[in-house]
Amino acid sequence: MNLPYILTAVFVMALVTYIPRMLPLVFMKRKIQNRFVKSLLEYVPYAVLAAMTIPDILYATSGIVSALIGLAAALILAYSGKGLLTVALGSTAAVFLAEQAVRLFI
Amino acid sequence: MLALCDASLKQWESLQLEKKQAFLKGLKDGIPICLGYLSVSFTFGMMTAENGLPYWISLLISMTNLTSAGQFAGTALILSGGAFVEIAVTTFVINIRYMLMSLSLAQKADPAMSAGQRLLLSFGITDEVFAVGVQQPGLLTAPYLAGLIFAPYWGWALGTLTGATATSLLPAALRSALGVAIYGMFLAIIIPPARKVRPVAITIVIAAVMSCIFRYTPLLNRISSGWVIILCAMAAAGYSALRYPVGEAGEEDAQ
Numbered sequence: 001m002n003l004p005y006i007l008t009a010v011f012v013m014a015l016v017t018y019i020p021r022m023l024p025l026v027f028m029k030r031k032i033q034n035r036f037v038k039s040l041l042e043y044v045p046y047a048v049l050a051a052m053t054i055p056d057i058l059y060a061t062s063g064i065v066s067a068l069i070g071l072a073a074a075l076i077l078a079y080s081g082k083g084l085l086t087v088a089l090g091s092t093a094a095v096f097l098a099e100q101a102v103r104l105f106i
Numbered sequence: 107m108l109a110l111c112d113a114s115l116k117q118w119e120s121l122q123l124e125k126k127q128a129f130l131k132g133l134k135d136g137i138p139i140c141l142g143y144l145s146v147s148f149t150f151g152m153m154t155a156e157n158g159l160p161y162w163i164s165l166l167i168s169m170t171n172l173t174s175a176g177q178f179a180g181t182a183l184i185l186s187g188g189a190f191v192e193i194a195v196t197t198f199v200i201n202i203r204y205m206l207m208s209l210s211l212a213q214k215a216d217p218a219m220s221a222g223q224r225l226l227l228s229f230g231i232t233d234e235v236f237a238v239g240v241q242q243p244g245l246l247t248a249p250y251l252a253g254l255i256f257a258p259y260w261g262w263a264l265g266t267l268t269g270a271t272a273t274s275l276l277p278a279a280l281r282s283a284l285g286v287a288i289y290g291m292f293l294a295i296i297i298p299p300a301r302k303v304r305p306v307a308i309t310i311v312i313a314a315v316m317s318c319i320f321r322y323t324p325l326l327n328r329i330s331s332g333w334v335i336i337l338c339a340m341a342a343a344g345y346s347a348l349r350y351p352v353g354e355a356g357e358e359d360a361q
Binding site: 009043056075087 | 145167170171172177179182188197202203204207209211224229231279282284287288291294296297306309310316318321322334335339340347348350
């Protein structure tokens with residue numbers, strides 16, 4: 001555990017999270033007119049989260065099969081509009097059960 | 107002279123009462139946000155503890171960042187030992203949307219809101235605080251905004267602490283399965299809007315496919331994950347912004 005590294009990183013994160021929130025409220029009073037910039041800002045969060053999830057989710061558990069099952073469970077739950085905690089815990093439960101099943105059969 | 111003092115004192119008192127009421131109204135409006143935050147930050151606390159981060163660092167992250175996607179991504183990069191510039195750019199790219207929210211709130215903000223109040227309150231602008239704040243009729247006052255931010259802030263901290271300390275009590279098999287939880291949560295954030303809005307779905311598919319290409323192509327897979335995320339996100343969001351620009355009201359055009 002490299003504490004100076006972690007604390008510096010946390011400070012960097014806090015700063016770059018604060019700055020975009022602070023600048024407009026403190027300094028700007030007119031609206032963004034550029035449609036492209038507005039649209040880009042609208043789509044960026046989805047693109048970021050998608051790129052972070054795929055394919056990393058496949059390597060997040062002890063095996064790719066249980067990870068695929070977890071991914072399927074998460075997709076189904078998210079698609080049916082379940083909340084964040086439900087989807088997170090539901091996919092965890094699916095992975096847990098899959099890993100227990102694999103252990104039983106091998 | 108005395109009468110003047112008395113009048114201004116009364117005025118001051120009624121102003122204080124008004125501020126107090128605005129704060130309390132904000133506090134009340136913030137409670138549903140707080141409840142939602144408890145569960146999300148609980149998951150964050152669980153995830154960080156699962157990855158070996160001490161509970162007080164998770165708490166510090168939540169109390170200094172107060173954001174979901176950005177702090178999850180940043181924390182994931184910290185855990186994989188990412189460079190500071192990677193962490194900064196990734197977190198910044200995810201949080202760029204706050205500029206838009208802060209900008210909208212700036213149009214509604216009470217002109218009487220001081221620079222100091224703006225500096226302090228802007229820290230509490232989250233997706234949900236923005237959503238509630240922006241739909242308030244009339245001007246957005248500093249006491250109301252302070253009240254609105256109060257409960258979600260402490261809910262976010264408390265949930266993180268509870269999640270981070272509860273995890274060490276869990277059995278090893280369950281903790282291994284928890285590796286998938288953070289991604290499950292990301293999917294829970296992006297899939298429901300993708301169902302409703304086709305350009306969002308297209309953005310997600312482009313980003314996911316590009317991310318796979320970077321992962322599985324020789325040479326390209328040497329680029330570190332933070333930059334891959336930025337490249338994928340800017341390309342996918344850039345494509346959608348050109349192809350499906352959002353309308354004036356901030357809604358995507360119907361396809």
